[in-house]
Amino acid sequence: MAYIHFEKINKIFGTNHVLKDIDLDVEKGQLVTLLGPSGCGKSTLLRCLAGLEQVTDGHIYLDGQEITDVVPRRRGIGMVFQQYSLFPNMNVRDNVAYGLKLKKLPKAEINQKVEQMLDIVGLSEKISQYPAQLSGGQQQRVALARAMVTAPKVLLLDEPLSAIDALLRKNLQIEIRRIQQQLGITTIFVTHDQDEAMVMSDMIHLFHEGKIEQSGTPEQIYTRPATKFAATFIGNYNLPTAADFNRAFHTDIPGQDVAVRPEIVTLTKQAPKAEDGLLVAEGTITSHISHGNLIRFAVEFEGGLTLNADVVYENKLDFGEGDRVFAAMKKDLVIGL
Ligand SMILES: Nc1ncnc2c1ncn2[C@@H]1O[C@H](COP(=O)(O)OP(=O)(O)OP(=O)(O)O)[C@@H](O)[C@H]1O
Ligand SMILES: [Mg+2]
Incomplete structure (x- = not known):
């Protein structure tokens, strides 16, 4: 079984059938992207994996264990959202240390891990600053450091770069990919930006109205769209009859x-x-x-x-x-x- 295994996931909100029989596998250490237009169910699938939403039907497995009904904090999953969600009244060190303090690790160990992680995201010299003193990109790197420092089994990134300007965004895409590979963290990344998906992913799963339209490597998805929707969403295809x-x-x-x-x-x-x-x-x-x-x-x-x-x-x-x-x-x- 794959490291993360979604089996026939359905999610219904009232009369809105948002996820329809989703089967999806993620291999250990990979970065996979859920790509698709607004409202197609990408965040909902992530939230089901994190335990922030209950699936209506189906099963989720992580590392061989079924986690469909496990409480969120026992799933070993770290998450970073679109909006930076740092604690404004804590400096960078305390923000990053937060999850480690909850785990009641010894102080010296916490300090060492925090400093090491800030070094990886390139923010060592900002350790005493407060979120309001940082740029958007720096804040988002702190959020990443905070999510990664607890060594989660899985990192979920839900459009973490969408509020960041184009040039910095390109740099952060490459940085996140580098850090993810360096640490070997299994990561699911959500975006509706096809270029971002191409740059970052081992595998792309193209979503369309609650279903997976096509799965493949960036090259496969780009050069061999399987449906008209895929060809409309990816690249700049001419689509004559x-x-x-x-x-x-x-x-x-x-x-x-x-x-x-x-x-x-x-x-x-x-x-x-x-x-x-x-x-x-x-x-x-x-x-x-x-x-x-x-x-x-x-x-x-x-x-x-x-x-x-x-x-x-x-x-x-x-x-x-x-x-x-x-x-x-x-x-x-x-x-x-
Ligand atoms: N808590 C909820 N209650 C009711 N409906 C919801 C809830 N969460 C999401 N939905 C609905 O589920 C559908 C999918 O939403 P979701 O947030 O997963 O889309 P998305 O693919 O992440 O879109 P975007 O790219 O805009 O973030 C939408 O129609 C949305 O209105
Ligand atoms: Mg979303």
Whole structure:
């Protein structure tokens, strides 16, 4: 059995069926992400694992033991929420020491553990400061230190970075991942930010309306979305109907819809050399948008099909609106849904 094993979890609030037959495994030492739009049940599943909510039906196992009905404080789970929940009247040392004091550890041991953990999160010199004297990112690192210092079996992180600005957020993503790997803490991370999920996870579980739509490594989820919802939520997929796509590219991708990542489409002024498995069609550029390092061109083909194509920006624009171009892509990268 996996280290954490959810078996047919259902959660119903009144008439709202929030979690529907969720089966989910987390291996020891992994960081897995629950990714999905607002309201799909991510926090509810975490809260069921922590014991803050009772499941309506189903079983939860941790480290071989059933914990479905175990009280929260006996589950060995640490949690960090979206809002920093530090004690404002305690300095950093006392905030981090809190859980260890509850366990009545000797003072010297508490001090040593707190100092070691603050060193890991890079906040040693803030040990005597109060939360109000810290930036948002620093406060969130204290919250992490406080959750990790008790060496929980499992760490639950519910959108811990959502209140933090973009640059610091990127740094903290990498830091959390580093600390998690260094300490080998089994971690479940919740986010609705796909980039964050890609950067941090061993495994991603994509949630949709109380069910797991797709599970996989970041690469699998990114390059092989299994459903239209997954392709809508991940990346910047073009999602034309299969009929339109097949007509324009003279091919036979099966299914209702076709998912094409903009970065697999190459644009050239001259027709590319024909080769096996290369799909080519001629079209007209209708717009372009700069995304800094790349330009996203929209190309319209005969029959009304339009596809976005991402081109790495070098130092000049090769094409402009109204230009005729050849769009080409490898057929095996095109996904029929
Ligand atoms: N204590 C509760 N009582 C009643 N309904 C609840 C309760 N907690 C959550 N819900 C409902 O369950 C659904 C899922 O909520 P949940 O908080 O798990 O979503 P989420 O995926 O974490 O969303 P977000 O990304 O916005 O945090 C929502 O429809 C919400 O209204
Ligand atoms: Mg939530």
